[in-house]
Amino acid sequence: xxxxxxxxxxxxxxxxxxxxxxxxxxxxxxxxxxxxxxxxxxxxxxxxxxxxxxxxxxxxxxxxxxxxxxxxxxxxxxxxxxxxxxxxxxxxxxxxxxxxxxxxxxxxxxxxxxxxxxxxxxxxxxxxxxxxxxxxxxxxxxxxxxxxxxxxxxxxxxxxxxxxxxxxxxxxxxxxxxxxxxxxxxxxxxxxxxxxxxxxxxxxxxxxxxxxxxxxxxxxxxxxxxxxxxxxxxxxxxxx
Amino acid sequence: xxxxxxxxxxxxxxxxxxxxxxxxxxxxxxxxxxxxxxxxxxxxxxxxxxxxxxxxxxxxxxxxxxxxxxxxxxxxxxxxxxxxxxxxxxxxxxxxxxxxxxxxxxxxxxxxxxxxxxxxxxxxxxxxxxxxxxxxxxxxxxxxxxxxxxxxxxxxxxxxxxxxxxxxxxxxxxxxxxxxxxxxxxxxxxxxxxxxxxxxxxxxxxxxxxxxxxxxxxxxxxxxxxxxxxxxxxxxxxxx
Numbered sequence: 001x002x003x004x005x006x007x008x009x010x011x012x013x014x015x016x017x018x019x020x021x022x023x024x025x026x027x028x029x030x031x032x033x034x035x036x037x038x039x040x041x042x043x044x045x046x047x048x049x050x051x052x053x054x055x056x057x058x059x060x061x062x063x064x065x066x067x068x069x070x071x072x073x074x075x076x077x078x079x080x081x082x083x084x085x086x087x088x089x090x091x092x093x094x095x096x097x098x099x100x101x102x103x104x105x106x107x108x109x110x111x112x113x114x115x116x117x118x119x120x121x122x123x124x125x126x127x128x129x130x131x132x133x134x135x136x137x138x139x140x141x142x143x144x145x146x147x148x149x150x151x152x153x154x155x156x157x158x159x160x161x162x163x164x165x166x167x168x169x170x171x172x173x174x175x176x177x178x179x180x181x182x183x184x185x186x187x188x189x190x191x192x193x194x195x196x197x198x199x200x201x202x203x204x205x206x207x208x209x210x211x212x213x214x215x216x217x218x219x220x221x222x223x224x225x226x227x228x229x230x231x232x233x234x235x236x237x238x239x240x
Numbered sequence: 241x242x243x244x245x246x247x248x249x250x251x252x253x254x255x256x257x258x259x260x261x262x263x264x265x266x267x268x269x270x271x272x273x274x275x276x277x278x279x280x281x282x283x284x285x286x287x288x289x290x291x292x293x294x295x296x297x298x299x300x301x302x303x304x305x306x307x308x309x310x311x312x313x314x315x316x317x318x319x320x321x322x323x324x325x326x327x328x329x330x331x332x333x334x335x336x337x338x339x340x341x342x343x344x345x346x347x348x349x350x351x352x353x354x355x356x357x358x359x360x361x362x363x364x365x366x367x368x369x370x371x372x373x374x375x376x377x378x379x380x381x382x383x384x385x386x387x388x389x390x391x392x393x394x395x396x397x398x399x400x401x402x403x404x405x406x407x408x409x410x411x412x413x414x415x416x417x418x419x420x421x422x423x424x425x426x427x428x429x430x431x432x433x434x435x436x437x438x439x440x441x442x443x444x445x446x447x448x449x450x451x452x453x454x455x456x457x458x459x460x461x462x463x464x465x466x467x468x469x470x471x472x473x474x475x476x477x478x479x480x
Contacts, residue, residue: 006347006351008256012257013258014256014258016254056478057478080351080354080355082359082362083354083362087359088475089362092468103356103358105254105351105354106351107320107347111246111323111347114345115343116343118331119343120322121322121367122324122328122329123324124367124369124383125366126392127367129364135477145390146387147386147390149382149386149389150366150385150387151383152386228332228335229335231331233332234328235328236329238297
């Protein structure tokens with residue numbers, strides 16, 4: 001049995017009851033070091049298999065092996081395992097086995113960041129990762145352009161990292177061809193972990209914001225998004 | 241104090257610890273009848289203010305009034321309150337007050353439906369509501385077109401209702417101009433409630449599927465989405 005478990009933003013309060021129950025029931029909690037450390041804080045008694053970045057295939061193979069040996073592994077993803085997480089890869093790696101696999105959804109970063117910034121996702125939105133490790137930069141730009149054409153609110157995952165320090169700035173420069181420099185945006189860094197940071201600013205300003213890194217989620221407004229009492233709001237359209 | 245609370249798909253297991261704690265602490269749980277009935281099942285001892293559909297403004301005004309009188313209201317939304325839920329409207333209605341408002345995110349239908357269907361949201365996706373009560377049908381079509389241009393996976397909220405029985409079929413006919421009729425899709429109806437239903441089929445077939453109603457979430461694949469052992473998967477791009 002394998003639980004592919006979304007741990008939400010990373011504190012115990014953000015976990016669903018179903019996810020907590022799976023983490024308690026399993027024999028081994030398996031995941032990337034940063035997320036394993038978050039879970040260890042509230043489940044210190046459990047056994048953990050801790051992995052470095054980019055060992056995703058190994059994590060899935062190990063979980064499958066454990067399951068075949070009658071053990072239950074809980075593979076953790078921050079946020080939701082179905083959004084740039086471990087769910088798809090695990091299903092693909094286990095495709096020839098008969099092991100039981102259960103995907104337990106969690107609150108993904110788009111939603112936890114939105115709740116901190118206000119209500120920017122009240123209308124249609126697009127979720128785009130700026131990581132060009134597995135998606136080409138041309139496709140990422142094509143999607144950013146399409147999101148502008150559709151006047152979607154845009155939620156950016158993986159905006160930048162040490163290996164790709166300029167991706168976010170390059171993406172903002174591209175967006176500025178299609179969107180007003182005054183477009184309201186916001187970022188949340190380290191959601192619900194130690195020292196969370198959040199700020200609302202314009203697209204022109206966020207382009208040069210040095211806080212944007214791999215622990216940050218960015219939300220870029222559509223043509224209707226505005227700032228109200230320090231909160232980012234995209235109106236649904238009620239007449240009030 | 242007002243908690244704008246996401247209850248997730250509707251059972252107690254899908255609630256975050258933070259949401260459950262807010263529902264337990266508040267004086268009155270306030271919401272649309274269908275969602276209030278879901279919460280009553282696991283918190284029968286609480287006081288509820290139950291409203292019909294389309295009374296969203298009244299619900300927010302009542303919650304604000306309660307808060308001004310020193311009571312704490314928890315305004316509930318299914319899924320996440322920041323996605324077509326109560327968060328934006330409540331912030332707008334409370335804009336001239338000093339009442340404390342806390343938004344508690346939940347697992348939105350895109351993520352709970354994806355977990356049941358497999359892993360269709362592993363790559364970039366767009367979330368689009370087909371309700372044309374507050375967004376014009378032209379804008380909805382513009383967004384569907386843009387989502388096709390960007391080769392996003394598309395997650396459809398509010399696909400149809402008694403008042404708009406043909407919206408989903410019309411949207412599928414529009415999508416078929418840009419996408420293969422063989423595009424893998426899936427729907428989940430009544431996620432985690434009584435009698436949940438889920439099925440995977442092609443875009444051409446789902447167009448005529450009579451199960452699609454207001455309790456249904458639909459996910460339409462992108463050019464890379466495929467079906468593996470009865471699960472819908474959009475590969476992230478790992479080489480396995």
